Amino acid sequence: MTQTPGSAPLDRAAAVALVERLPEHALPDRLAALRGSVRFDLTHDGDVVTRVAATLAGGVVEVLPEPDAPVDVVLRLPASHLADLLGGIANAGLDLLSGRLAVEGDAEMALALGGVFVVPGTEADPVAVDPRALDPVAVACALVGVPTSHLRAVMAGGFRAVVLEEVFTRLPSFLDARKAARCDLTVGFRLTGRDDGETERYVVHVAGGTCRTVGPGLADTEVPERRDATITCEAHDFLRLATGHLKPVTGVLKGQLRVKGDKAKALQLLAVLDIPCAVE
Structure with missing residues (x-):
């Protein structure tokens, strides 16, 4: 999902809908093992434009009415990238190294969350994205231009x-x-x-x-x-x-x-x- 500079950022309603549909793209057993709270700080042109906070427990994702509530981990990323992350297209580990994703708080929970999503095209034998599996060439590419x-x-x-x-x-x-x-x-x-x-x-x-x-x-x-x-x-x-x-x-x-x-x-x-x- 690509968003060009200057295009309209993802609004809160759309972001909430993506987060609420998170279980559709996750391996049930991995999602069920997660317990905690997360906030997505979604940016556009470098500024936070939307916040969505949610709790995860027993495989259930519940969006909090107050997006600024205290949470275990905050993930800051471009609004245009949220669908890729929650849809199993993006690798949270590579995004963290490249600077596309910033993590504040419980890094282990962030990695665990990044590892629940099913890789697209593997429905018959689902395979989760593994943010800890860092292919050397992919890492080398991700680091190009990183400060x-x-x-x-x-x-x-x-x-x-x-x-x-x-x-x-x-x-x-x-x-x-x-x-x-x-x-x-x-x-x-x-x-x-x-x-x-x-x-x-x-x-x-x-x-x-x-x-x-x-x-x-x-x-x-x-x-x-x-x-x-x-x-x-x-x-x-x-x-x-x-x-x-x-x-x-x-x-x-x-x-x-x-x-x-x-x-x-x-x-x-x-x-x-x-x-x-x-x-x-």
């Missing part, structure tokens, strides 16, 4: 762990086995920029043309003591690195990637990874 300030804010909040787990889980599939055939290296990543000041530590080990990742949220969580090098960076810069939006040498020269230990090993790791990039 660093927005990406820093997203990667400091509740969506951070989802993104990092997804990237490190998929990282072994980026390995160029031919280039890595004779590699034997272990590189740690120390990721900063969290709201609470804490850091996450991940390790990537490459040997004999295979790659293994270790860290919080992954299948293997026991971080090895020995590392050839450790790369320290903010999480948003790591995401830019992992999607082709930050070149390794540029990041090192600008101080965005700080390497402790064997710099040659750190650069070798990045050289044997076939980093996804936005499709031209």
